[in-house]
Amino acid sequence: MMNHYPSSLKNLIKNFARLPGIGQKTAERLAMHVLRAPESEARQLAESLVALKGSIKLCTRCFALSDSDVCHICDDPARDATIVCVVEQPADMAAIEKSGAFKGCYHILQGVLSPMDGIGPDKIRISELVKRAKDGAVKEIILATSTSVEGEATASYLSNILEKHPVEVTRIASGVPIGGDLKYVDQVTLKRAMENRNAV
Amino acid sequence: MMNHYPSSLKNLIKNFARLPGIGQKTAERLAMHVLRAPESEARQLAESLVALKGSIKLCTRCFALSDSDVCHICDDPARDATIVCVVEQPADMAAIEKSGAFKGCYHILQGVLSPMDGIGPDKIRISELVKRAKDGAVKEIILATSTSVEGEATASYLSNILEKHPVEVTRIASGVPIGGDLKYVDQVTLKRAMENRNAV
Numbered sequence: 301m302m303n304h305y306p307s308s309l310k311n312l313i314k315n316f317a318r319l320p321g322i323g324q325k326t327a328e329r330l331a332m333h334v335l336r337a338p339e340s341e342a343r344q345l346a347e348s349l350v351a352l353k354g355s356i357k358l359c360t361r362c363f364a365l366s367d368s369d370v371c372h373i374c375d376d377p378a379r380d381a382t383i384v385c386v387v388e389q390p391a392d393m394a395a396i397e398k399s400g401a402f403k404g405c406y407h408i409l410q411g412v413l414s415p416m417d418g419i420g421p422d423k424i425r426i427s428e429l430v431k432r433a434k435d436g437a438v439k440e441i442i443l444a445t446s447t448s449v450e451g452e453a454t455a456s457y458l459s460n461i462l463e464k465h466p467v468e469v470t471r472i473a474s475g476v477p478i479g480g481d482l483k484y485v486d487q488v489t490l491k492r493a494m495e496n497r498n499a500v
Numbered sequence: 501m502m503n504h505y506p507s508s509l510k511n512l513i514k515n516f517a518r519l520p521g522i523g524q525k526t527a528e529r530l531a532m533h534v535l536r537a538p539e540s541e542a543r544q545l546a547e548s549l550v551a552l553k554g555s556i557k558l559c560t561r562c563f564a565l566s567d568s569d570v571c572h573i574c575d576d577p578a579r580d581a582t583i584v585c586v587v588e589q590p591a592d593m594a595a596i597e598k599s600g601a602f603k604g605c606y607h608i609l610q611g612v613l614s615p616m617d618g619i620g621p622d623k624i625r626i627s628e629l630v631k632r633a634k635d636g637a638v639k640e641i642i643l644a645t646s647t648s649v650e651g652e653a654t655a656s657y658l659s660n661i662l663e664k665h666p667v668e669v670t671r672i673a674s675g676v677p678i679g680g681d682l683k684y685v686d687q688v689t690l691k692r693a694m695e696n697r698n699a700v
Contacts, residue, residue, distance in 0.1 A: 304573075304593065304594040304597040304598070305565060305590070305594060306555070306556055306565050306566055306567040307567060308548070308551050308552045308554075308555040308556055308567065309552060309556060309565060311548045311551065311552075312545075312548040312549060312551075312552050314548075315541075315544050315545040315548045316545070318541060318545075319530050319533060319534075319545075320529065320530070320533050321526065321529065321530075322530075326521065328591065329520065329521065330519050330520070330521075330522075331552070332589075332590070332591060333519060333520050334519075334549060334552060334553075335552065335553075335556060335565070339553045341515075341518060342549045342550065342552065342553050343549075343550060343553075344515050345512075345515040345516070345518075345519075345546075345549055346545075346546035346547070346549040346550050347546070348508070348511045348512040348514075348515045349512060349534060349542045349543075349545055349546040349549075350542065350543060350546050351508050351511065351512075352508045352509060352511075352512045352531070352534060352535065352542065353534075353535075353539045353542050353543075354508075355506070355508040356506055356508055356509060356535060365505060365506050365509060365535070366506055367506040367507060367508065373504075389532075390505070390532070391528065391532060393504065394504040394505060397504040398504070
């Protein structure tokens, strides 16, 4: 279908189709929308794409995405800097922030251990976490990596390493999601929920 | 979730989310991808967005999207200019071109009659079609608007108007799609397929 479009349109379709989860048809639909939409809309999207790469830094303390050297959470005196929640990605931190359940600080690993993809301990921010555990300011480290195979392996690796340091290491609870119908919950989750059962 | 991202990232997410079919979560995922991807990828997408608006014109004869004043189909002497296929949108033309079933020229209405949305005959390229019908160079006009309510109404409106001019007006066939299982075909389509049955 592409051959019947002018080259500038083909070019935009190609670039949209490189985004994750955007196939050829969706890319065409998006490009057609841009064509019809006011020029300001296309220009704003273009400008925000270029601006992003220029302005985003990683917080030097927790490696969260930030506009400045230290992110707004690390910089906030109301946050409890003695509790550090370790997550894989910035989006995980955003999800926990949205829940409002946590008032400490974060450490964003910027990835997860995955030997198959060549991601070892030196590729993610583990040495920086160990340094934070060592200097005595942190009392508890909550491992909130995901419950995937890689996430569990990373949590297990981290708890082994952090054991040697004067810090309490905990793992977020796993079990049946709230509002979940038991018959639709997978067996591994059910098994975990049974093992981790609590007194009521 | 948005409040926990730096402003340049929030800005890109907002602009992605303005595209059709892109919700908040998808916009976040796309922005996160751009953040991780090489800068050249973001820049190329940004440049193609801006370039599109600057370079795309409508063919002065058929109103197809074009890099030049007359599109490559109208400009091609191998195409039969005496048969004109009327479609709603550039994407419809691209679909017909892809099928390879048509070697004539096109007329892109750039929309469909829709009184509910305030789109009357003067808002789409109907007067230009009538002008092409009048000047005698066109022998047949194939109405290939879609089979939606608006598409059918537009086809019916056009056939009434074109009746007065020295041109044969036809409508693309509608019926059961090829490869379609009869039991999954809707009743309106089945009724139409029965009415339009052919001798074998």
